[in-house]
Amino acid sequence: xxxxxxxxxxxxxxxxxxxxxxxxxxxxxxxxxxxxxxxxxxxxxxxxxxxxxxxxxxxxxxxxxxxxxxxxxxxxxxxxxxxxxxxxxxxxxxxxxxxxxxxxxxxxxxxxxxxxxxxxxxxxxxxxxxxxxxxxxxxxxxxxxxxxxxxxxxxxxxxxxxxxxxxxxxxxxxxxxxxxxxxxxxxxxxxxxx
Numbered sequence: 001x002x003x004x005x006x007x008x009x010x011x012x013x014x015x016x017x018x019x020x021x022x023x024x025x026x027x028x029x030x031x032x033x034x035x036x037x038x039x040x041x042x043x044x045x046x047x048x049x050x051x052x053x054x055x056x057x058x059x060x061x062x063x064x065x066x067x068x069x070x071x072x073x074x075x076x077x078x079x080x081x082x083x084x085x086x087x088x089x090x091x092x093x094x095x096x097x098x099x100x101x102x103x104x105x106x107x108x109x110x111x112x113x114x115x116x117x118x119x120x121x122x123x124x125x126x127x128x129x130x131x132x133x134x135x136x137x138x139x140x141x142x143x144x145x146x147x148x149x150x151x152x153x154x155x156x157x158x159x160x161x162x163x164x165x166x167x168x169x170x171x172x173x174x175x176x177x178x179x180x181x182x183x184x185x186x187x188x189x190x191x192x193x194x
Contacts, residue, residue: 031089
């Protein structure tokens with residue numbers, strides 16, 4: 001529903017922030033990772049995810065898109081809810097979580113409060129292949145694309161294709177179609193060859 005909220009940071013504590021945007025103050029739950037990245041800013045842009053339950057609508061905020069993407073992966077695993085996902089992101093950095101899952105480092109994952117042996121195994125089992133496919137740079141915020149090729153690559157990665165095969169197909173598209181292709185044309189050629 002909300003992709004991000006950009007506004008004045010009116011309150012900040014390790015558990016949540018209040019961001020005023022358009023005359024409305026949004027109560028947003030955050031991880032310690034986001035808390036440390038916000039530092040002492042007066043204005044901030046927080047990427048959000050809205051959790052809807054019968055008795056509450058809860059906003060979760062993230063300093064960048066990569067942290068939000070990892071959070072969504074984490075909560076897709078059975079037994080890992082939004083609060084546990086936030087606890088994980090508060091315990092160790094997103095990059096450390098991703099590396100632990102990809103490498104199957106169960107002891108590191110189990111050191112996180114609320115994660116037992118079964119949950120750690122389930123995380124590795126369900127997310128290891130997904131995170132390997134995305135690659136190590138997937139937690140870096142999406143760059144402002146400066147070339148048609150980079151924009152097409154970003155779009156293909158958002159569609160779920162791995163980076164290396166997508167790059168190869170885009171390079172072939174540039175060789176066959178030239179550098180005058182639009183983003184849409186490059187993506188169409190790439191989708192036919194992936």
